[in-house]
Amino acid sequence: MADVDVLLKPREAAAALGVSYPTLKQWILADKLKTVKTPGGHHRVPESALRPLMKTKPEPAMRISRERYRKVSGRNQLLGVIEEVTISGLMAKIVLKIGDQRITSIITSDAVREMQLRKGQTAAALMKSTDVMIERV
Incomplete structure (x- = not known):
């Protein structure tokens, strides 16, 4: 086929x-x-x-429609795959792989647990000024 x-x-x-x-x-x-x-x-x-x-083969996760997660006002959004989740006390480090680039965000560990973020999941990085937010999609 x-x-x-x-x-x-x-x-x-x-x-x-x-x-x-x-x-x-x-x-x-x-x-x-x-x-x-x-x-x-x-x-x-x-x-x-x-x-x-x-430069690299597109991830299957990149096929997810933007309408599914565009329920926030931020328009600077990058879709990627979670490559690393490191929780340390009150804070957590999330690394997203977007194409052949990586973006890191520091968010609360409560947010990681609430969204149940795990390595390999699809997520979106939302940027506003100097802030980067992570949204599970």
């Missing part, structure tokens, strides 16, 4: 590549990134079109 190429929304493709949505849209409009149009005229990006632009 042939592999089916997953089609991503432009925002999902931008997150998978670690670029902004406007940058991805510019690439689409300049024909630097091939897309498939829906009957309604919306662009969908085949996952195979992203592979040459990525």
